[in-house]
Amino acid sequence: MTSGEIAEKIQKEGLWKQPAGSNTSPVRLISARIKSYPTWFERKDKLIDLTDKRKEHGQFRFTSSVDAMDVLKKMEIKYGMQIIEEERSDAILYWSLLELGDVSELCNFVNDIGFNGELVTTVLKH
Numbered sequence: 001m002t003s004g005e006i007a008e009k010i011q012k013e014g015l016w017k018q019p020a021g022s023n024t025s026p027v028r029l030i031s032a033r034i035k036s037y038p039t040w041f042e043r044k045d046k047l048i049d050l051t052d053k054r055k056e057h058g059q060f061r062f063t064s065s066v067d068a069m070d071v072l073k074k075m076e077i078k079y080g081m082q083i084i085e086e087e088r089s090d091a092i093l094y095w096s097l098l099e100l101g102d103v104s105e106l107c108n109f110v111n112d113i114g115f116n117g118e119l120v121t122t123v124l125k126h
Contacts, residue, residue, distance in 0.1 A: 002046050003030045039084070061086065061096045062110075068093060068118040075116075079109050 001009070007026035010016050018026065034041040034048055042051050064072070066088060072095065076083045087094040097106075110120050 001048055003027045003034070003048065006030050006048065037086075061094065062120050063092050063094050064113070064118055064120050066091055066093045068113065068120075071113055071116045071118045075109055075112050078112070079105065081105075081109065 004027050007030055010030075011026065016026075018024075030048075034043065038051075040051060042049055069085075072083050075081075081097045083095050083097060085093065085095050097109075113120055
């Protein structure tokens, strides 16, 4: 799909509403997002596709405090999973997992993070 086709589909399905007062073109926003996440997306001519690494990406996205990264790295080694840091704000870290085994493994992973004093605040489907 092109940036324009993606923007049209997002608008048609009501997946995102532009904030009031914003005049940035949805196509430009999509293009900017694609440039910001080169491990997720690739451009072939004018077409946008998920990278092979992203196609293997797990189904879950998490948020936790930025301070949790040290604990997450320990758990990453313990469980043999790969954490992908997606976004970061002043206080919140958005991340997901590659090479996710099964749901019980995910539960153990998240519980271990909790036992180490960190809280995983949200689990979202992509």
